[in-house]
Amino acid sequence: MKKHSIARMWAALLVAGSASTLTGCAHNLTVIHYSQPDNAFLFDSDPTGSPHDTSSADNGIFAFYCITGIENTDTNATQFNFQLSKLYVSGDAGNIPGNVSFSNLVQTAPSTKTVAPHSSTAKLGRFVIYVQGNGGPTDLKNAMLNLNYNSTGSESVVVVRDGGSNPPAVKFLDPASPVHPNNLPSCE
Numbered sequence: 001m002k003k004h005s006i007a008r009m010w011a012a013l014l015v016a017g018s019a020s021t022l023t024g025c026a027h028n029l030t031v032i033h034y035s036q037p038d039n040a041f042l043f044d045s046d047p048t049g050s051p052h053d054t055s056s057a058d059n060g061i062f063a064f065y066c067i068t069g070i071e072n073t074d075t076n077a078t079q080f081n082f083q084l085s086k087l088y089v090s091g092d093a094g095n096i097p098g099n100v101s102f103s104n105l106v107q108t109a110p111s112t113k114t115v116a117p118h119s120s121t122a123k124l125g126r127f128v129i130y131v132q133g134n135g136g137p138t139d140l141k142n143a144m145l146n147l148n149y150n151s152t153g154s155e156s157v158v159v160v161r162d163g164g165s166n167p168p169a170v171k172f173l174d175p176a177s178p179v180h181p182n183n184l185p186s187c188e
Contacts, residue, residue: 032149039061042057063129066185107128
Protein backbone atom coordinates (compact mmCIF):
# COMPACT_ATOMS: atom_id res chain seq x y z
CA MET A 1 0.00 0.00 0.00
CA LYS A 2 1.14 3.50 -0.71
CA LYS A 3 1.48 6.02 2.10
CA HIS A 4 -1.45 8.17 0.93
CA SER A 5 -3.74 5.09 0.78
CA ILE A 6 -2.85 4.19 4.37
CA ALA A 7 -3.50 7.79 5.46
CA ARG A 8 -6.91 7.72 3.75
CA MET A 9 -7.76 4.42 5.46
CA TRP A 10 -6.88 5.82 8.90
CA ALA A 11 -8.87 9.00 8.18
CA ALA A 12 -11.90 6.92 7.17
CA LEU A 13 -11.64 4.83 10.35
CA LEU A 14 -11.33 7.99 12.46
CA VAL A 15 -14.45 9.51 10.86
CA ALA A 16 -16.41 6.28 11.27
CA GLY A 17 -15.36 6.02 14.93
CA SER A 18 -16.35 9.62 15.58
CA ALA A 19 -19.75 9.12 13.95
CA SER A 20 -20.48 6.04 16.06
CA THR A 21 -19.48 7.93 19.19
CA LEU A 22 -21.80 10.81 18.31
CA THR A 23 -24.77 8.55 17.57
CA GLY A 24 -24.26 6.80 20.92
CA CYS A 25 -24.88 9.98 22.93
CA ALA A 26 -27.07 9.86 26.01
CA HIS A 27 -29.52 12.39 24.47
CA ASN A 28 -29.96 14.48 27.61
CA LEU A 29 -29.23 17.93 26.18
CA THR A 30 -30.81 20.92 27.96
CA VAL A 31 -31.39 24.13 25.97
CA ILE A 32 -31.47 27.57 27.64
CA HIS A 33 -33.07 30.28 25.49
CA TYR A 34 -32.25 33.96 26.06
CA SER A 35 -32.50 37.44 24.62
CA GLN A 36 -30.37 40.53 25.17
CA PRO A 37 -32.78 43.44 24.76
CA ASP A 38 -30.65 46.27 26.19
CA ASN A 39 -27.20 47.57 27.11
CA ALA A 40 -26.47 50.59 29.28
CA PHE A 41 -23.41 52.60 30.28
CA LEU A 42 -25.07 54.22 33.30
CA PHE A 43 -27.48 52.82 35.90
CA ASP A 44 -29.53 55.29 37.93
CA SER A 45 -31.56 53.78 40.76
CA ASP A 46 -33.78 56.88 40.98
CA PRO A 47 -33.17 59.82 38.60
CA THR A 48 -35.34 62.12 40.75
CA GLY A 49 -33.98 60.90 44.08
CA SER A 50 -31.84 62.73 46.57
CA PRO A 51 -29.05 62.00 47.08
CA HIS A 52 -28.57 61.13 43.42
CA ASP A 53 -26.76 57.78 43.15
CA THR A 54 -25.55 56.31 39.85
CA SER A 55 -23.34 53.41 38.75
CA SER A 56 -21.07 53.76 35.71
CA ALA A 57 -19.75 50.91 33.58
CA ASP A 58 -16.37 52.69 33.17
CA ASN A 59 -14.87 51.21 29.98
CA GLY A 60 -17.47 48.45 29.84
CA ILE A 61 -21.20 48.03 29.53
CA PHE A 62 -24.11 46.71 31.61
CA ALA A 63 -25.71 44.00 29.46
CA PHE A 64 -29.33 43.16 30.29
CA TYR A 65 -30.53 39.65 29.49
CA CYS A 66 -33.80 37.74 29.68
CA ILE A 67 -34.09 33.98 30.10
CA THR A 68 -36.96 33.19 27.76
CA GLY A 69 -37.19 29.50 28.58
CA ILE A 70 -35.42 26.25 29.40
CA GLU A 71 -36.11 23.06 27.43
CA ASN A 72 -35.32 19.79 29.17
CA THR A 73 -37.09 17.59 26.64
CA ASP A 74 -34.38 15.40 25.14
CA THR A 75 -34.84 11.62 24.80
CA ASN A 76 -33.12 10.62 28.05
CA ALA A 77 -33.65 13.88 29.94
CA THR A 78 -32.87 13.95 33.64
CA GLN A 79 -33.70 16.62 36.21
CA PHE A 80 -31.86 19.86 35.37
CA ASN A 81 -30.87 22.17 38.21
CA PHE A 82 -30.41 25.57 36.58
CA GLN A 83 -28.10 28.02 38.35
CA LEU A 84 -28.05 31.62 37.16
CA SER A 85 -24.48 31.98 38.43
CA LYS A 86 -23.30 29.43 35.83
CA LEU A 87 -24.19 31.76 32.94
CA TYR A 88 -21.37 33.98 31.69
CA VAL A 89 -20.54 36.19 28.73
CA SER A 90 -18.47 34.32 26.15
CA GLY A 91 -14.77 34.91 26.42
CA ASP A 92 -14.64 35.73 30.14
CA ALA A 93 -16.01 33.39 32.82
CA GLY A 94 -15.74 36.32 35.30
CA ASN A 95 -18.59 38.12 33.52
CA ILE A 96 -21.42 36.51 35.49
CA PRO A 97 -24.85 37.60 36.75
CA GLY A 98 -24.64 39.50 40.00
CA ASN A 99 -21.26 41.10 39.33
CA VAL A 100 -22.78 44.60 39.72
CA SER A 101 -23.79 46.31 42.95
CA PHE A 102 -27.35 47.02 41.78
CA SER A 103 -28.30 43.44 40.74
CA ASN A 104 -30.89 43.22 43.52
CA LEU A 105 -32.71 46.23 41.99
CA VAL A 106 -33.06 44.73 38.51
CA GLN A 107 -32.86 40.94 38.70
CA THR A 108 -36.19 39.15 38.26
CA ALA A 109 -34.75 35.79 37.15
CA PRO A 110 -34.46 33.21 39.95
CA SER A 111 -30.99 32.25 41.17
CA THR A 112 -31.93 28.57 40.80
CA LYS A 113 -34.68 26.64 39.05
CA THR A 114 -35.37 22.91 38.91
CA VAL A 115 -36.59 21.72 35.51
CA ALA A 116 -38.16 18.27 35.51
CA PRO A 117 -37.26 15.74 32.81
CA HIS A 118 -39.27 16.07 29.57
CA SER A 119 -40.55 19.55 30.46
CA SER A 120 -39.94 23.20 29.62
CA THR A 121 -40.22 26.44 31.55
CA ALA A 122 -41.93 29.69 30.72
CA LYS A 123 -39.91 32.91 30.74
CA LEU A 124 -37.79 33.17 33.90
CA GLY A 125 -36.93 36.86 34.00
CA ARG A 126 -34.18 39.46 33.76
CA PHE A 127 -30.59 39.78 34.96
CA VAL A 128 -27.64 42.07 34.29
CA ILE A 129 -23.95 41.38 33.72
CA TYR A 130 -21.17 43.95 33.78
CA VAL A 131 -18.86 43.35 30.79
CA GLN A 132 -15.42 44.96 30.83
CA GLY A 133 -14.52 46.66 27.55
CA ASN A 134 -11.19 47.28 25.90
CA GLY A 135 -11.94 50.34 23.80
CA GLY A 136 -14.57 52.06 25.89
CA PRO A 137 -18.34 51.89 26.22
CA THR A 138 -19.09 53.22 22.72
CA ASP A 139 -17.56 50.03 21.28
CA LEU A 140 -20.09 48.00 23.29
CA LYS A 141 -23.10 50.31 23.05
CA ASN A 142 -25.19 47.97 20.88
CA ALA A 143 -22.97 44.88 21.12
CA MET A 144 -24.57 41.44 21.13
CA LEU A 145 -22.66 39.56 23.80
CA ASN A 146 -23.22 35.80 23.67
CA LEU A 147 -23.85 33.74 26.78
CA ASN A 148 -22.41 30.36 27.76
CA TYR A 149 -23.27 28.00 30.62
CA ASN A 150 -20.60 26.48 32.84
CA SER A 151 -21.81 22.86 32.75
CA THR A 152 -20.60 20.55 35.49
CA GLY A 153 -20.84 16.83 36.11
CA SER A 154 -23.23 15.10 33.72
CA GLU A 155 -24.89 18.36 32.57
CA SER A 156 -25.07 18.88 28.83
CA VAL A 157 -26.27 22.43 28.16
CA VAL A 158 -26.45 24.65 25.10
CA VAL A 159 -27.38 28.35 25.33
CA VAL A 160 -29.31 29.76 22.36
CA ARG A 161 -30.03 33.43 21.58
CA ASP A 162 -33.62 34.06 20.45
CA GLY A 163 -34.03 35.16 16.85
CA GLY A 164 -31.68 32.63 15.28
CA SER A 165 -29.31 34.18 12.75
CA ASN A 166 -31.29 37.44 12.82
CA PRO A 167 -31.87 38.37 16.49
CA PRO A 168 -33.49 41.69 17.45
CA ALA A 169 -31.07 44.60 17.74
CA VAL A 170 -29.76 45.49 21.20
CA LYS A 171 -31.10 48.87 22.35
CA PHE A 172 -29.01 51.36 24.29
CA LEU A 173 -30.49 52.79 27.50
CA ASP A 174 -29.14 56.13 28.72
CA PRO A 175 -29.43 55.70 31.67
CA ALA A 176 -31.00 52.39 32.68
CA SER A 177 -33.41 52.92 35.58
CA PRO A 178 -36.09 50.95 37.44
CA VAL A 179 -38.09 54.16 38.19
CA HIS A 180 -38.91 57.60 36.75
CA PRO A 181 -39.29 56.08 34.14
CA ASN A 182 -38.80 52.33 34.42
CA ASN A 183 -37.07 51.60 31.12
CA LEU A 184 -35.65 48.17 32.02
CA PRO A 185 -36.67 45.25 29.79
CA SER A 186 -39.78 43.54 31.17
CA CYS A 187 -38.82 40.03 30.05
CA GLU A 188 -42.48 39.06 30.40
